[in-house]
Amino acid sequence: MKNTTVVQLYRELLQLSRQMHRMEHWMAHQCKGHSMHHSQHYLLSLIEQHDGAIQQDLVEEMDIRPSSMSELLSKLEQADLIIREKDDNDQRVMRVRITEKGKQHVEQMKGHLSDLTINLFDCLTEEEREKLLSLIQKINTHINDKMESGNLHMMHRGMHHHEHHYSKF
Incomplete structure (x- = not known):
């Protein structure tokens, strides 16, 4: 592959990434009653998939600093979408659980994501x-x-x- 083709491919992928990022922001704003950053939506989705996950595992999965994770979790907790509780066997370990309200929010997000992805790839x-x-x-x-x-x-x-x-x- 010619170097110019590789550079063009990289640029197109970069532009696609930016467009998808903007679409994620749009989708986040479509979820009624919640003005959440897309990283909060992603984290809530992770928690729904892995209810009771250890906070440190979420840090590693999202590849963010523990302090950033604490901030994200605090915002989700304030919105009553998750709860944090100490592990029964090790009080130093914090487990994260999704609430009913959080589950409803994730279901709403899944509907918007389904619409988004269908529209995104309907040209193929x-x-x-x-x-x-x-x-x-x-x-x-x-x-x-x-x-x-x-x-x-x-x-x-x-x-x-x-x-x-x-x-x-």
Whole structure:
């Protein structure tokens, strides 16, 4: 592949990423009664999938600082979407649970996400979607492999985690 094609591919993917980011913000504002940042929506969705998760596991999954996680969780707790409670076996461990109100919010988000994704990919045939998914998975695996082996030196600069963390989920 010519270098100009690779650069153009990178630019198109970057533009697509920005557009998808804007669409996530739009979706977040569509959820009635909640003016939440998309990272709060994502975290609430994670908690719904892994109810009772340990706060530290959520930190690693989202690759954010513990202080940032505490701030996000506090906002969700203030909105009565989650509760935090100490682990029965180890009082130092904090478990995070979703409330009924939080579950309702996640269901609302899923409806908006379904609409969003259908509209996002309706220009592609099913075969094209499957091929695109396969290619994106291949690129993600390639980047992860390079990061793990230390062969992608520009990755993780300026980020707060300098090692690759494996998901606990």
